[in-house]
Amino acid sequence: MSDEKIDKALHHDTEEQRKIDLANNVQAKIQNPLYGIPKETLFTQVEVFAREKGMEDIIPFLKKGALLAQNPGNFENISELDEDDKEVIRRETTHKWSQPRDLYLTVIICSLAAAVQGWDQTGSNGANLSFPQEFGISFAAGTPNAKTHEWIVGVINAGPYLASSIIGCWLTDPLNNLFGRRGTLFFCGIFCIFSVIGQGLAQTWPQLLVCRLLLGLGMGPKATTSPVFAAENTPANIRGGLVMSWQMWTAFGIMLGFSANLALFQIGDIAWRLQLGSAFLPAVPLTLGIYFCPESPRWLMKKNRYHEAYKSFKRLRNSELQAARDLYYVHRQLVEEFTVLQGSTFLSRFFELFTIPRLRRATLASFVVMIAQQMCGINIIAFYSSTIFSNAGYSEKQSLLASWGFGMVNWVFAFPAVWTIDTFGRRNLLLFTFPNMAWTLLAAGFCFFIPADNAARVPCIAVFIFLFAAFYSPGEGPVPFTYSAEVFPLTHREMGMSWAVATCFFWSSVLSLTFPSILSSFTSTGAFGFYAGLNVVAFVMIFFLMPETKQRTLEEMDYVFAVPTSRHMSYQLNTFLPYWIKRYVLFRQVELEPLYNFEEVESITVYEKGSGH
Numbered sequence: 001m002s003d004e005k006i007d008k009a010l011h012h013d014t015e016e017q018r019k020i021d022l023a024n025n026v027q028a029k030i031q032n033p034l035y036g037i038p039k040e041t042l043f044t045q046v047e048v049f050a051r052e053k054g055m056e057d058i059i060p061f062l063k064k065g066a067l068l069a070q071n072p073g074n075f076e077n078i079s080e081l082d083e084d085d086k087e088v089i090r091r092e093t094t095h096k097w098s099q100p101r102d103l104y105l106t107v108i109i110c111s112l113a114a115a116v117q118g119w120d121q122t123g124s125n126g127a128n129l130s131f132p133q134e135f136g137i138s139f140a141a142g143t144p145n146a147k148t149h150e151w152i153v154g155v156i157n158a159g160p161y162l163a164s165s166i167i168g169c170w171l172t173d174p175l176n177n178l179f180g181r182r183g184t185l186f187f188c189g190i191f192c193i194f195s196v197i198g199q200g201l202a203q204t205w206p207q208l209l210v211c212r213l214l215l216g217l218g219m220g221p222k223a224t225t226s227p228v229f230a231a232e233n234t235p236a237n238i239r240g241g242l243v244m245s246w247q248m249w250t251a252f253g254i255m256l257g258f259s260a261n262l263a264l265f266q267i268g269d270i271a272w273r274l275q276l277g278s279a280f281l282p283a284v285p286l287t288l289g290i291y292f293c294p295e296s297p298r299w300l301m302k303k304n305r306y307h308e309a310y311k312s313f314k315r316l317r318n319s320e321l322q323a324a325r326d327l328y329y330v331h332r333q334l335v336e337e338f339t340v341l342q343g344s345t346f347l348s349r350f351f352e353l354f355t356i357p358r359l360r361r362a363t364l365a366s367f368v369v370m371i372a373q374q375m376c377g378i379n380i381i382a383f384y385s386s387t388i389f390s391n392a393g394y395s396e397k398q399s400l401l402a403s404w405g406f407g408m409v410n411w412v413f414a415f416p417a418v419w420t421i422d423t424f425g426r427r428n429l430l431l432f433t434f435p436n437m438a439w440t441l442l443a444a445g446f447c448f449f450i451p452a453d454n455a456a457r458v459p460c461i462a463v464f465i466f467l468f469a470a471f472y473s474p475g476e477g478p479v480p481f482t483y484s485a486e487v488f489p490l491t492h493r494e495m496g497m498s499w500a501v502a503t504c505f506f507w508s509s510v511l512s513l514t515f516p517s518i519l520s521s522f523t524s525t526g527a528f529g530f531y532a533g534l535n536v537v538a539f540v541m542i543f544f545l546m547p548e549t550k551q552r553t554l555e556e557m558d559y560v561f562a563v564p565t566s567r568h569m570s571y572q573l574n575t576f577l578p579y580w581i582k583r584y585v586l587f588r589q590v591e592l593e594p595l596y597n598f599e600e601v602e603s604i605t606v607y608e609k610g611s612g613h
Contacts, residue, residue: 032556033332034070042066049331053306058324065325069332081321088319096238102315106233106293111249112286113185113226116192118253119260119279120215121379123199124157125386125403126261127272129396134272135205139516150520154513156205157383159212160219161509168220169502173346173494175221181229181296184221189287191218193280200277208276216505224501227485228493232296233316235326239486247478248414253282254382255407261386262400298330298490306331333558334490349495359492361547361561366484366500368545369430372538373480374507376437377531378472381406381465383512384519388465391524392448392458402462409466413473425550426479430542433475438535440468445528480504486549487557544569560596571595 034042046062049055055062064085067078075081075089091098132138132153139149155162175184191214198211231239257279264274294316300309306327313323353363381388385406389399420429444464450457480500488496518527547560547568575593582588 032070033335034066034329037070039067042070046328049328055306055310058310058320061320061324062328064321065323066328068321068325069329085319085321088321091318092235092237092322096235098318099235099238100316100318102294103233103317105289106316107230109185109286109289109293110226110230111252112282112289113188113222114247114249115253115256115282116189116279116286117219117223118250118255119257119282120160120192120196120219120253121382122254122257122261122403122407123196123276123279124212125257125383126265126275126400128153128157128384129265129272129386129390129399130269131205131208131272131276134269135208137205139520147517147520150516151513152205154516156209156212158509158512159209160216161505161512163213163216164220164223165502165504165506165509168217169224169498169505170220171217172221172224172498172501173349176225176299176494180299181225181232182290182293184225185229185290186287188218188222188225189283189290191215192222192283193287196280196283197277200273202273220498220501220505223481223505224494224497227481228497229296231482231485232298232493233294233312235317239482247473247481248411248417251407251411251414251473251477255404255411256282258400258404258407262397262404265396265400297327301327301330301334302490333556346495349492350499353492353496353499357564358558358562359488359496361563361565362487362496362557363499364565365546365561366480366487366496367503368538368541369476369480369483370500370504371507372430372434372542373476373504374511375531375534375538376434376472376476377441377528377534378469378476379508379511380515380527380531381469382410384515385465387516387519388524389458389462391519392461393452394458398458402458405462406465406469409469410473410477413470414477415474417474417478420474421478421482421550423550425548426483427542427546427548429475430479430546431539433471434535434539434542436471437468437476438532438539440464440471441528441535442532444468445525445532448523448525448528483546483549487561489558544572563595568595 037045043063043066046066047059050059050062064078064080067080068075068089071078075086081089132149137149137152139146139153143149172184175187179187195211195214195218198214199208202208202211257275260278261275264271264278267274294312295308297309297312297316300306300312310323310327313327314320317323317326353359385403386396386399389402390396394402417429441464444461447457447460447464450460484497484500485493515527518530522530545565545568547563549557549560575595579590579592582590583592
C-alpha cells in the first residue's frame, strides 16, 4: 500500500462531513462518521487501523464490520456479508433481547448496585420512628429542643447524600481512571458493606452520622459508575431498557428496605439497628461478583487497550462480526471526540463541561432531569413515608405496612419502562408523567383536610401516594440515570456523570434535610402542594431543555448535543407545541416536522455503485 494512498484514506473528508460542527450543529444532522466514504478508501482505513493496533488477524471481520457500521439499514445488500452474517444482524431486530450471558451478567451486577442504593435509603425510613428516641433527639410536638432535633434528624438522613454530592461523586473520575469501571464498583462495595454495619452498631447520633457520611463515599461513585458501565456495554437498540434497570432495581431495593423495616419493627430496642444495618446484604454479592463481568470495552479503548476491548466486545455481542463492527465504529467516533473534546486533567475536564458547547448542552440536560427527580417529591415519600402516615393517624405497624405498599407499587410500575423507554422515548415518558405526578400529589395533600376521625382519611392519602408512585416509576424514575449515562462523550463521561449524580444527591440531601421543617411549618397539605407546584416547573424545564436520545448510539449523541439550545427551544415552542395542539386538542391530521435529520446515519451510501460520493 503506497504512502499516498494511506494518507488519502486517513484524511478522507466529504463536503457533508465538513458541514457537521460538533460544537454548533445548526442543521441538526445526526451523521455516521463513516458516511460517504468509498469502499476502497474505507478498507484502506481499516487496514491502517488494524496495523496500528496489532489486530491484522481480524482484518476480514473489521472490513465487514466497517461496511455494516457504515450502512446499518442496508446490510441485506452488502455483498461481503454471507447469509449467516445477515441472519445475525436480522436477529438484532427480531430477537433484540437475545443477548449473551455476559451482557446480562453485567446488567445483573449493576442491578445489585442499584438494590444496595434503594435499601440504603429506606433503612432510615423505618428507623426514623425509633432512633431519635434512642439518642434523645425526638422532635415530637412538645419535646424540648424539638426544632433543633428536627435539623439533627434531617442531617442524619441527608448524610449519605451530602457526602456523595460533595466528595463521593467527584471521586468517580480518578477512581475510574485508575481502576476502571469494575475496580470502582469493588471500591464502592467495600464502603457499602462496612459503613452500613457501622450504622447498626452506633452508640451515639454523631457516630451514626459519621457512618452515614462514610456510606456516601461508596454511594456516590457507585451511582455514577453503574449506569455508565451498563450503558457502555449494551447495544443501542436495547440500551434504555437495560440501563433503566438501575431504577427498577433501586425500586426493588427500596421495596426490600421497606420489607425489612416491617419485618424487624417488633424486635424491640434494636429494631432500628437491624433496619439500618441489614442494607449490607446485597452489597456482598456486588463486591464479589463484579470481576466476573467483562470490563467496559469503551473504557479499554480510551486506555488504548484495543485487544482487551475486542475480547470484551466478543463476550458482550452474539457474534464476532458484531464485535468487530462496534469496535471499529466506536473507534472512528472516538477519533472525532478526542480531536474536539480531549480533556487532559481533572480540573480541565470539569470546566469543559461548562465551556465547550456540546458538553455544556449535555450538562444542562442532565442537570434538568436530575434536579427534576428531586423536584417531583419522590424522596419525601421514600425518606419519610412512615412519618407521613404516622402523622396522618396510622399506628407504627400500619405506617410501615403502607410504606411497604408504596415500595411495592414503585417497583412493579418500573417494569413497563423496560419496553417503553426505547420506543416511547425518554423525553415523552417525562412529559406524560410529570402532570400526573402533580395532580396526584395535590390530591394526597388535600386528603389531609378529611377529619382525623374519618376512617377514609388515611386510605385516601395512601391511594393518591400509590398513584403518584405508579406514574413516577415508568417515567422520572428510570430516565435520569439512563439519560445522564449516555449523553456525555467518552472523554468526559465520568466527569459528566459525576456532575449529574452530584446534582441529584445534593438536592436529595437538601430535601431530606429540610422536609421535617417544611412538614412542621407548611403542614402536610402545604408540603404536598409545594412539591406539586415543583412538578409543573420541572415539566416546563424538560419541555424546553431536554433533547431526545432514544435508540442513538453513544457516539451519535455528539451530533444531538451539538444542536444549539436556542434551536431546540425554538423548535419545541414554534413547531412541536402547535403540532401537539392541532393533533391532540383539535384532532386534526397533521404531520410533525422532525427536529433531527437522521438520513445520513441510515442512508445507503455509494460504495455499492462503486463511485465516490
